[in-house]
Amino acid sequence: MSTYRLAPVERADAARNRAKILKAAAELFEAKGAPNVTMEDIAKAAGVGRGTLYRRYPDRSSIAVALLDEHERALQEKLIRGEPPLGPGAPPEERLAAFYAAMVELLEAHSHLVLGAETGRSRFETGAYGFWRVHVRSLLPPGSDALVDILLAPLAPEVYSYQRERGLTPGQITEALRITSRVIAEPQRS
Amino acid sequence: MSTYRLAPVERADAARNRAKILKAAAELFEAKGAPNVTMEDIAKAAGVGRGTLYRRYPDRSSIAVALLDEHERALQEKLIRGEPPLGPGAPPEERLAAFYAAMVELLEAHSHLVLGAETGRSRFETGAYGFWRVHVRSLLPPGSDALVDILLAPLAPEVYSYQRERGLTPGQITEALRITSRVIAEPQRS
DNA sequence: GACACAAACGGACAGCATGTCCACATATAG
DNA sequence: CTATATGTGGACATGCTGTCCGTTTGTGTC
Structure with a gap:
């Protein structure tokens, strides 16, 4: 044998x-x-x-995925084992804000790749999206499943590049996302 | 002459x-x-x-736009002149939530059309997107420009149909969007 | 080092959708 | 009824995709 x-x-x-x-x-x-x-x-x-x-x-997108792989893996590593607030230890709201900020950096640095790889529907099929999904999910109280994809939606490459083309700076976008991350602060209904 | x-x-x-x-x-x-x-x-x-x-x-999308036109116009009409909370009169947070709910209905009713018309980047080019943009913009305090596209991002047809395929109901999605609309309640920094 | 076999190569090919072009048809104005 | 602008249809050229298969090249064996 x-x-x-x-x-x-x-x-x-x-x-x-x-x-x-x-x-x-x-x-x-x-x-x-x-x-x-x-x-x-x-x-x-x-x-x-x-x-x-x-x-x-x-197809084209599989190439872009391969090119993006190492960068996304680095961020994933930081999310799991890095320092707070990106890594474990900080309150969910701050971790989400930190995640947003890191994603903006990533989008900014690799927009050309990301626009080839994770555009339209195929975005949801990538392994990376699954990872972001699990991560954000873990920051939310149980039962808020529908919030996950909603919170990830602004990170779609099309959205980001559209905002940049309209003249918004990465800083402004990060700040707006920081505000958005407040939604998870108080789970109780209004 | x-x-x-x-x-x-x-x-x-x-x-x-x-x-x-x-x-x-x-x-x-x-x-x-x-x-x-x-x-x-x-x-x-x-x-x-x-x-x-x-x-x-x-192209295909211009046909879908034409088909969608009347439905979108009906909603636009209600936003401008309809009863609160969809129309003017209610507090911004509630108007945003109502807008979200109406958009979910529209997405649900015409997903096949909308998926042909307003997919990917072309979504931003349609007249309808411009309208939603102006509307949401008007509900926000001045200076929160970057929030507009972020708040509209979850309404991308791809996102909605992806959520539906994952088994989420229109009701759950509406509810999650309602929670999201709370971000505009208190403009002050945390 | 030579051999054999599997793995990898590359370019020709067929299929498919797009968008253009133009000779012809038809509605409308006078 | 005629002139003319407007509209029509389908052939065509183009470009991209994905597959297929005869040929080449590595690798492990004797």
């Missing part, structure tokens, strides 16, 4: 191509804006064929 | 075709879901050529 290898090692050329693809995609997203970049653009820029590209990344 | 006619009368056949198009589109949206309906589907179902269709409606 031999050992199973559930994740067979990635071949050297495959790894090389993955790197080339991610690098090329990052540059193109930055330069032309994610929605305007076609799969073919990426394949050509990376110097690989369409088939190779599709083998790993079935 | 003759009289100008800025909007030359629509020809009879044109009016007939417009009606056929809207009727066919409404049925198709209902049957297959707006995103799955192609321009060609609509043209064929309406019994007109592609060119005819494109002449009036350059």
Whole structure:
């Protein structure tokens, strides 16, 4: 009985191509804006064929997700094990405000990626959204399920970039979100 | 000097075709879901050529907007001249809650249309969004510009339909929005 | 180092939706 | 009845997507 290898090692050329693809995609997203970049653009820029590209990344958004992954993971780490108020220990209201602020930073820093990845409905399908969901859920009193997606809605990339285009600064948006986070302060009905 | 006619009368056949198009589109949206309906589907179902269709409606969303128009106008009317708390007279917090409730009804009744029309970025471009924006803006204390789009974000069709698919009822969503509307109750900082 | 096999590659290809264009038809005004 | 603007329909060109399969390249074995 031999050992199973559930994740067979990635071949050297495959790894090389993955790197080339991610690098090329990052540059193109930055330069032309994610929605305007076609799969073919990426394949050509990376110097690989369409088939190779599709083998790993079935669509644009999966590439953007891969590119965003490390940044989102860093934030997730801080939420779980970081210092308060982002991490555990502070009152829910402050933790939510801190989460909002961190998300604004993330949106601001990677808007081009995020606009390619988590746009429209597909936003809800990403693993990251699931994580944010669980996190915010944990800050709310039981039974306020419907509030979760409502509180996350303003963080949709479209909303954020729309606000920025209207001339709002990240600071103003953060402040408005801070006010919003007050809704969870007093669970009792008015 | 003759009289100008800025909007030359629509020809009879044109009016007939417009009606056929809207009727066919409404049925198709209902049957297959707006995103799955192609321009060609609509043209064929309406019994007109592609060119005819494109002449009036350059894309799917403009058709959905036309279909939604009357419903949205009815709500807009109530916001301006209707009874409180939807119309003027009630305190801002209650008016916002009433607006939320009315929007939930509208989303619930016309989700198929709304999902075709006001999805993603294009949502912000519609006249209706501008109207909601001005309305909510008028309920807020001066200087809370950034709050407007944040308060409107949960009404994005994607968010609503996602919540519904997760099993939340319109009532639960309305209730959560009612809680959200409390943010504007006390403008002072905590 | 040579071999064999699996994994990866790449580009041709078919499908599909979009949006344009223009020769032709039809309503309306005079 | 005629002239003309307006509207019509469908062929066409374009661009993107995703798949398929013959060929190439790594990797583990002898």
